[in-house]
Amino acid sequence: MRSWKRCISLLAALLLLLSSLLPAVPHVHAADDPVKLPDEEVRTYVYSFGAGGKGRLGHGDFNNQMSPKQIEYFRGHKVKAIAAGSEHTLVLTEAGEVYSFGRGGYGQLGHGDNEDQSLPKKVEALAGIKVKAIAAGDHYSLVLTEAGEVYSFGYGLTGRLGHGDDENQSLPKKIEGLTGIIVKAIAAGGGHSLVLTEAGEVYSFGSGSLGQLGHGRDAHQRSPRQIAGLSDVKAIAAGGLHSLVVTEAGEVYSYGSGYYGQLGHGDTMNQSLPKKMEALTGIEVKAIAAGGMHSLVLTEAGEVYSFGNSYHSQLGHGSRLNEPIPKKIEGLTENIVKEIAAGNEYSLVLTETGEVYSFGLGDSGQLGHGDGRIKPVPEKIQGLSKVSVIAAGLTHSLVLVEEIIPNSSIAPHEATFDKNPAEQQDVVVSLTLNGNELTGIWNGPAQLAAGVDYEEDGSTVTLAKLFLAKLPVGTMTLEFRFTAGKARTLDIM
Structure with a gap:
């Protein structure tokens, strides 16, 4: 019995050591937390x-x-x-x-x-x-x-x-x-x-x-x-x-x-x-x-x-x-x-x-x-x-x-993109519009080009991999704006 306990303890210590050697995964909360925000404005x-x-x-x-x-x-x-x-x-x-x-x-x-x-x-x-x-x-x-x-x-x-x-x-x-x-x-x-x-x-x-x-x-x-x-x-x-x-x-x-x-x-x-x-x-x-x-x-x-x-x-x-x-x-x-x-x-x-x-x-x-x-x-x-x-x-x-005014929402609120442009894939974002319409997506002061940087079909937005591949390394925030209600944000890391 004691030998089994000793083995389990050694295994746990080994797993802890291995986990410390793995790179930390960054996690950034969206500016608009859907749990905290009301559905209405x-x-x-x-x-x-x-x-x-x-x-x-x-x-x-x-x-x-x-x-x-x-x-x-x-x-x-x-x-x-x-x-x-x-x-x-x-x-x-x-x-x-x-x-x-x-x-x-x-x-x-x-x-x-x-x-x-x-x-x-x-x-x-x-x-x-x-x-x-x-x-x-x-x-x-x-x-x-x-x-x-x-x-x-x-x-x-x-x-x-x-x-x-x-x-x-x-x-x-x-x-x-x-x-x-x-x-x-x-x-x-x-x-x-x-x-x-x-x-x-x-x-x-x-x-x-x-x-x-x-x-x-x-x-x-x-x-x-x-x-x-x-x-x-x-x-x-x-x-x-x-x-x-x-x-x-x-x-x-x-x-x-x-x-x-x-x-x-x-x-x-x-x-x-x-x-x-x-x-x-x-x-x-x-x-x-x-x-x-x-x-x-x-x-x-x-x-x-x-x-x-x-x-x-x-x-x-x-x-x-x-x-x-x-x-x-x-x-x-x-x-x-x-x-x-x-x-x-x-x-x-x-x-x-x-x-x-x-x-x-x-x-x-x-x-x-x-x-x-x-x-x-x-x-x-x-x-x-x-x-x-x-x-x-x-x-x-x-x-x-x-x-x-009913607020619209998006999911997910954060996404990752591959640092290797050749491996980059499209990012799909689901929309819940609640009677509103998407008026545009913004990256800071710059507005994304509809039909080029992204495609919208009413319920989803697809961010083009060519657009994502051009993004600099780091975390940035895209802002989704609607005809009424609050804007929503997507953190891309």
Whole structure:
């Protein structure tokens, strides 16, 4: 038995010695690992429509757009969020960068000046700070960072910027009054601001002339102050002169101006303290939106309720009668709504199928229907699909479209060629196109000649041995490009 074990040990040692004498085989991973890469790529496009004054639509001019028009600047950018203010616009990319355009007269664009911008311009002062969310109000802006900090800039009247004064800010400035508090959501209104913390608490600052700050008095607040009595809040909304919050339990509270019934309490009284909306008892609310003088509520079931001012039919009920109590919009009952937005005197809703409906005042094209007419009931915006986010401002609108592009793939991802040209063979590469087409193969800056360097028959590419024989010794990468989706690479060694 011991002699057998000794023989096995000697054999293993011999094999180890022989393996050490063999040349090492180089192995280079492809740049695009098929296991790690998704089968799909998401591309985003931003469209704007409505009033174009001061360049707020981002098209390089000041013209109104009666129908959605793509903002060319954002082709190739991955956009995450959009925000429409009174006369300016903010756009947030997946990289955490903020772009602004439109009116800059109060510094609300954050570029260190008061110049208008008719094309998107990156807010350089935020370089190195990854932004998580954006909000655009009446001539001012708020940004929320990944670290939970809030910066503000623009018009400072009534303390809406939260810096303890009424000064305008032309560059983003961190709100020191929120130091030590992790913020998860922000809202910018007509002249007041709301922030929601990770702990579910709400702070407010700015104009409190009608109780919209929720502190029990009609006074301005120039630094953030916690609203007593509100807890477990999951969403906030700041309107022209009123505020809405929804709790984790799906209950809605409102305060501020109630002149048109926009607080939903069945009367036209102002409220300086948050008051629960009893009319929604038993209805679990998912999201809220506060417009100039009206409100929208989205339920977990995908239904929409509206209340408040309806002078231009912005409530979507087919009439101009104000509604002091939440009323379901019957014109949307065939749709499951996933997002709502309230502008000054109009409304937008986004369905689960990626379609957008609008209603209310459309004089500047903010409804996107190609005309300036009032729409008394929800009407689908033609030509828009695959929409993922909507935003409504004073008189202009934005939508974010997400298009899923299937990626093509190749196999194998690496190949070898013989250093002896006389022994070289063709290399066959299989293609999975997923509806795309191969547009070319590149070796660095040089494009391979189809029909000479390679042949394609739709499902395979054959790299010619004469082409391979001309390659210098070493490893190089060929890039396969397609009509859509990501390029794929083949390492040849």
